[in-house]
Amino acid sequence: MLRAPGVYAAQGDTFLLLAALRREGVGPGTRVLDIGTGSGALAVTAARLGAAVTAVDVSRRALGTAWVNAALRGRLIGVRRGSLLDPVRGRRFDLVVSNPPYVPCPAEHLPDHGVARAWDAGPQGRVLLDQLCHDVPGVLDPGGVVLLVHSAVCGVAATCAALERGGLRAGVVSRSRQPFGPVMRSRATWFEREGLIDRGERVEELVVVRGERVR
Numbered sequence: 001m002l003r004a005p006g007v008y009a010a011q012g013d014t015f016l017l018l019a020a021l022r023r024e025g026v027g028p029g030t031r032v033l034d035i036g037t038g039s040g041a042l043a044v045t046a047a048r049l050g051a052a053v054t055a056v057d058v059s060r061r062a063l064g065t066a067w068v069n070a071a072l073r074g075r076l077i078g079v080r081r082g083s084l085l086d087p088v089r090g091r092r093f094d095l096v097v098s099n100p101p102y103v104p105c106p107a108e109h110l111p112d113h114g115v116a117r118a119w120d121a122g123p124q125g126r127v128l129l130d131q132l133c134h135d136v137p138g139v140l141d142p143g144g145v146v147l148l149v150h151s152a153v154c155g156v157a158a159t160c161a162a163l164e165r166g167g168l169r170a171g172v173v174s175r176s177r178q179p180f181g182p183v184m185r186s187r188a189t190w191f192e193r194e195g196l197i198d199r200g201e202r203v204e205e206l207v208v209v210r211g212e213r214v215r
C-alpha cells in the first residue's frame, strides 16, 4: 500500500478489523462505509471483494492515498471529506467499519491537524467513539452491521452499551493482545494516574465490537 507522509500506517488494530471484515461475507452489491479510512486498507479490501465502497476521513491526504491505493488495484471507491458520518447523512449501508482515533489524551480538545489527529480521542478515548456509536444506527439498513476496533483501555462495555441504546445487538467478536506502541508507552504513567490501566501494565487488548441492526 502507498502511504503519503502523515497518513496512519496500517497496523495491529487495522489487521484485527480487516480479519473481522473478511468474515462478514462482503461481495458484489454490499454497500460498505469506512470511517477514518487512513491509507484505505479496509476500503480497498472491501472494494477488491466487489463491494461499493465509500471512504470518509477528515484528512485530504488520507483520502487521496486511499483513492490511489484502490485505483492501483483497479477499483474505484468514493471518497468524502468530513467528520464521521456527516458526509453521508441520508445514505444507507450494509456494513460500516471504523478504526477511529481512540487513544486517551489529557486534552479535551481534539487536534485539527497533524499526525495525532489519527489517535488522540480525549481524556477517556471516547470522544469520537461515542459520537460514532450514537450516529451509526441511522445509516444502517435492517440487518446492517457495524464493526469498530479500539483498545480495551477506553471501555468495551461502554461501546456495546452505546450501540445497544441505538437499537443494535452488540458484542465483541475479536480480541488480540499487543505490547503498547510508542504513543501508548509515552502516556502510560498518565494512564496509571487516571486509573485507565493497572500500575506497570504495558500490554493492551484490542477488541472488535460488532453491532447489528436487528431486522
Ligand SMILES: C[S@@+](CC[C@H](N)C(=O)[O-])C[C@H]1O[C@@H](n2cnc3c(N)ncnc32)[C@H](O)[C@@H]1O
Residues within 6 Å of the ligand: 008, 009, 010, 011, 013, 014, 035, 036, 037, 038, 039, 040, 041, 042, 056, 057, 058, 059, 062, 082, 083, 084, 098, 099, 100, 101, 117, 118, 119, 128
Ligand atoms: C487510527 S487511524 C485508522 C486508519 C485506517 N482506517 C486503518 O485502520 O489503518 C484513524 C483515522 O481517522 C481519521 N479521523 C480522525 N478524526 C476523524 C473524524 N472526526 N472523522 C473522520 N475521520 C477522522 C484520521 O485522519 C485517520 O486517518
